Amino acid sequence: MTDAAITPTVPGAKEAARADRLRAGLKRRYARERRFKLYGLLAIGLAVGFLLLLLGRIFEQGHTAFYAHTVTTPVYMDPARVDRAYPQGTNFELLVAEQQLARLGVQDDVSGTKATAMRGLFSSELKFIAAERVRQQPELIGQTTPIAAPLSDDADLYFKGEISRDTPAEQRRLSDEQIDWLDRMKADGMVASHFNSALFTKGDSTEPELAGVLGAVIGSALMLLVTALIALPLGVGAALYLEEFAPKGRITNLIEVNINNLAAVPSIIYGLLGLALFINWMHLPRASPLVGGLVLALMALPTIIIATRSSLKAVPPSIREAALAMGASKTQTVFHHTLPLAMPGVMTGAIISMAHALGETAPLLLIGMVSFVPGIPHGLAEPTGALPSLIYIWENASERAFHERTAAAIIVLLAFMIIMNAAAVLLRRRFERRW
Template sequence: MSQVISAPAATARAASTRRDIGIKRRYAAERRFRTYGLAAITFGLLFLFLLISSVVSKGYTAFEQTMITIPVEFTESVIDKNNERATNPQKLMTANYPVVARNALAKVLGVDPSDRAAMKAVGGMLSDSVRTQLRDVVVNNPSVIGTTQPVSMLAHGDIDSAYKGQIDLSVPEKNRKVSDKQVGWMNQLAESGALAGHFNTGIFVNGASSRPEAAGVGVAFIGSLYMMLIVLVLSLPIGVAASIYLEEFAPKNRFTDLIEVNINNLAAVPSIVYGLLGLAVFINFAGLPRSAALVGGLVLTLMTLPTIIIATRAALKAVPPSIRAAALGLGASKMQTVFHHVLPLAMPGILTGTIIGLAHALGETAPLLLIGMVAFVADFPASPLAPSTALPVQIYMWANEAERAFVERTSGAIIILLIFLVLMNLGAILLRRRFERRW
């Protein structure tokens, strides 16, 4: 006898079935969402890894520089033939030091000085910066004239690239910048220990140079440091003061609403627009010098202010209203409540936003190009008003160079810039974790 199911029971079973189907669909949708999220994170990390590995693989060799260490005879007949250095010290500044270096290397290699073609090839083994290096040795200690001293000199950029394996030496000689004769000399010097790779301190302390082996980011770093100090000194107090007024004291009306909307819009304005503004106001109108760290700092201050104001207002809003109510209830004034209670509790968020804004400003290039900081600057700026450049601009200029050796310099400078950015962001995270309070 078949069992008869009542209508209410059938309805309940159908409802239960629909509920189970709905739950399964919801769980399936949640699993798909998690899968999409994991896929997005995986792709992001993959591309980040490819980017960093590409930069590191091309730039890590920039922190090693090929040097040639040989005994150099500071020949008096070349440096000061007529013994004029006592009455004319300028003579030591204008001596033909490349000839001194070339003759020393030719002697080590056993090259006949009368063979002009061979001597020219020998001179091509050394960087043109030996002129400055040997000149400084003689000027600082004139007593070395007439003696032989061991000196470590920079190898030419092409020799450096060949020694690092960046030049394919299997191609015909006419298709590469390093001749077979120079390759043989390079191997000879390497076997004797006269030619070897050393840690490249020059990339950190040297300025711009047309010779890749002598180029460094030292001048650009000082320029960036000047600009970051200007941005910090101007943007932090102005941004915090504006945020406190808008959040704690300003009346809520259409005018303040308009200001808030404009601040949010300014945070999204392309950075090149700030460069145009700096060119029009600070250079053309105010008459400040082009390519100066002061102008760059002012432009980056304008660009950073919206970010700091937004971050500071968010930090002030995060302070519980009970803090304000308790302070006011105990008799504190509005000013005392803000500066003695609210602002200290919001300081972690303010510092975090400031550091993130500075990190953003440190990596900017477009506004600095428009105010002339793309100039070739080889000397360290003595003040913010002196001509200077910045790290991202230096990277931009090296990226446009045609020589192969500048490729590793570009990637090496990117690594240095990334390290500074990582350290600044790490500092922001540590400050937040150190001072953050949970409510």
């Protein structure tokens, strides 16, 4: 009786201990899961924080480049100094500076130092604006007409708060007297701010206030056009052959390994290849969108091939089997069924590779796109710049005003990439099918 009463209590104690261990194990496992989720949230928060810090710094430095200041001043077209036959030969900068000094009641010295200082407040664009006005309206000679011209880069930075009167005079490019003149012109209502349309309608320039990104944007667009026309057909065709038609063997495996390795090759190697192959051997125009597009096409090919093959692998085998069972040939199965179903992934990979090529700088520097190109390209063989190389050039410029335009060009480049990635997402959703 005693043994029968005691025996059942032993298994119960063991089960209770086992249950306690299970509960403790579950508690530890749930704690690990909570910690893992916390680590993930912290990692995401840290990444988002760094991204916001980067974007905030770029917008803080670059937003001032999207507006500029102009000065509107009445100019007397002195017949004794304005050349009616050739207005471009007239020194309008000195003419306006002397009249502006007289308007402010400032007496110049014999050496003309104050006139030179006043000329430094106006952009060199002033002479072209005034000459064009006289060329179109010769009757203005002998009359007074208002001329609106951009301020110089230093004067523009002063009104943007980038140059302060409190800074020691030896550490700024504007003297106290020039700052006084700017304040008086501002008080007289001669200075106005406006949207800086020149940033988007002009090419590069040695004058920061006249520099724009249009030439670089067109150059980048032409390069991407060449890249797409070459890389997309070759990349998709190579992926289709390797995935659907090529016999599996050592040669195919060797090709696949080399393609994967090429995707990891530094971009500067492609620049060296383009310099040796397209410029030194084929003698194609240096710093042209044609050469840039060819180099970027070589760099984008591995990525497009890998993305296309992954998309083809994601198509269920039943699709191919059903098409073959209905009497379709291998080629018909691939081009009528497999490839259309894989197109969302193919388009996504292609556009992402194009966006990646858009931001590359090292290959472009090696093929000569680091040079100063002031005009707007009109063909694939003309020298041009690109947004990444323009950012590199402006950031290394000595003028302080180029730094704000560097950040503005980065914003334009980021907007370009966001548009391309948004297009990839929309195309994927448009053509995506579920099975």
